[in-house]
Amino acid sequence: MKGTKSASRYAKALLELAVESNQVDAVLNDMKYLASVANDSREFQLLIQSPIINSDKKITIFKELFGSFQKLSFSFIELITKKRRELLIAEIANSFEDQVNLYKGITPVTITSAVPLNEDIKKKILDKIKGITSNTVELTEKVDASLIGGFIVRAGDKQIDASVANQLNNLKQRLSR
DSSP: OHHHHHHHHHHHHHHHHHHHTTOHHHHHHHHHHHHHHHHHOHHHHHHHHOSSSOHHHHHHHHHHHHTTSOHHHHHHHHHHHHTTOGGGHHHHHHHHHHHHHHHHTEEEEEEEESSOOOHHHHHHHHHHHHHHOSSEEEEEEEEOGGGOSEEEEEETTEEEEEEHHHHHHHHHHHHTO
16 A cells, blocks of 8 residues: 555656646656567566666666656656655556646546447446546446356546446355355
């Protein structure tokens, strides 16, 4: 939890700098790319975790990897690395996207269903969510056959689980008492 709070603070600071210099979208693109590299590359993870490789060498490697980044984005990565906080880079990059969504008034919503939903059902679900929040809704759809039927809606830190698998699990727990 401590790392998450620190990452959130760094992401907020980066957002403030990006807003001040009118580079929010460009820095967001950089952070999305950084997050994908940090999450997908085992070699990158080993690099940032290595206590043997000093900060200057890591910064040199980061210049090769992220040389096309905005000056603000790279300066931020360089500062984090000099302060020996590079272990938080992936968390900061992920948290930055959340901070930008808050800043822009966007609520990311994920609908996971057993089968792809038709447009009418999606519209009804989105209308309910729009009735709850005044923010713009950004929809992501996922299909997970293990739900058996129904759907799960995640909006921010709230979740509605209307899946058959969840209902069967609840029934099983009630019967086993």
